[in-house]
Amino acid sequence: MDYKTIMVGLALDRPNDACLRVAGDIAERFEARIIGVAASDLRPPMYFASGAFAQKLFEEETAAIERQLSELESEFRASVERRATAVEWRASRTLPVPYVLQQARAADILVVGARSEALVDPNAAPDPSDLVMQAGRPLIVVPPKTEWLDLRSVLIAWKDVREARRAVFDALPILAAATEVTVAEVAEQDDRRADARSHVADVAAWLRGHGIVANTLVPEKAGGVTDQLEKIAANIGAGAVIAGAYGHSRLREWVLSGVTRHLATESRRCAFLSR
Template identity: 35%
Template sequence: MSYAMLMVYVNVDHVSKQLVSVAAGLADKFSAKLIGVSALAIVPPFVAEGVVIVDNASEFQIAQMKTKLAEAGDNFRSAAGAGRQTEWRSALEIPTDTLITEARCADLVVIERNRRSIDFYKVPDCGAAILGAGRPVLVVPGAVKSLTADHVVVGWRDTREARRAIWDALPFLHQAKRVTVIEICENDQKEAARHHVDDVVLYLARHRVMAEGRVETQLLGSGADQIIQLAEDEGADLLVTGAYGHSRLNEWIFGGITHDLLTSSPICCLMSH
């Protein structure tokens, strides 16, 4: 099992050569095709103080948007470098919807972690993409310049999402020099957690992945902070976790660890839902 098709989302206003370089490096690692994708959406009419304000895009504005997307494609190909199999896709629609739709042709989606405030008419929502794409999503912090994934830490919970993440991450796990499976639990759950982790380690061994298991007692504060600290102490550069969330009134609501990893992890996170 490997990744044959990688997809990276490109911000049309600022094509991150660093992000594309990370994705291109992974395409080389797995001998995969690299697809760049971007989108721009026309801002719809809105109502202010009972008055409908219409801002329909003119043909000239639409032409400008198409030009920007084409330029982003050129910048993507330049950042990806010569000698790689690449493809460019773009659309005039909501970026999150575009990424979720286009993910049908990808084994792995690479996306830069959202900043605190983003324009969803230009940039996809990481969380919504993870929950809707049906593919593993690699969330890359802005400061990351490369990803070797020599040491992978799996944040384990005995859930469907975590099982999905383990399977989705197998190409990384096969090539890693070290794999650590960690479950963080309450003190009275350590025996059950050890049983869970031992099963995962045995499962991975059957897939030719030598892993070590750890069980840690939940400390005060965020579970995500504890996982991140353990990973950093061990020199890991990739976290693998399930993504836990649901939609309520058109807003994505995430579990605490998922939310905190999405907003604060300095380490790349591969998440599956």
């Protein structure tokens, strides 16, 4: 199994260089095509103005959005056209998250830039926290200073739940391309460490069946899952972390677990998330 269509979601309010580099890198590795997507809608104040003033604001904001989308298309094509087997652009004047979710049907995997939760503008770019819970496709979240998809060392952040099983299966092409793979589980209680060792051994054996050799690791101390995974990733020099996206619905809003939230918004490494 390979990725044949990569979709990259672009932001209007910050640089896109990092996620374009990673999307191009994946396209080269798997001889895939790339679809670029971007969207933006009018800001809420537009809906409260009236008369000629409202019309003037509407026209100016619409023209600005169309200009930004056109500039993004040029940036996208210049960055990836020589790295992909084919290139396609999709854009609309609408909210980014619903638009990207609709377009995701055409892709094997989505690539988006990381966004700090405190600075998300829902009109300017898709929020990875929303996409990972709803897209039905794996998501690669790219920190802003990333130069390439570094697969020399890849960490699987294992938890014995459906989401992790889904993520590892979806990431098989990435894992097969990696030089070194480590499966790690952090036991949340000391008496669970034996179970954790059994879990990661099973995952490593399953990966061997797919021609992938993986190391296994269970820290000596339990608890502090996010911090321990970050230390493990640093120790093994991981360029990417594979993880299931864990969350639950509360008051009709998606609430992410601490580990998923960290990987989607704060990690310095590319995060491969699936649900």
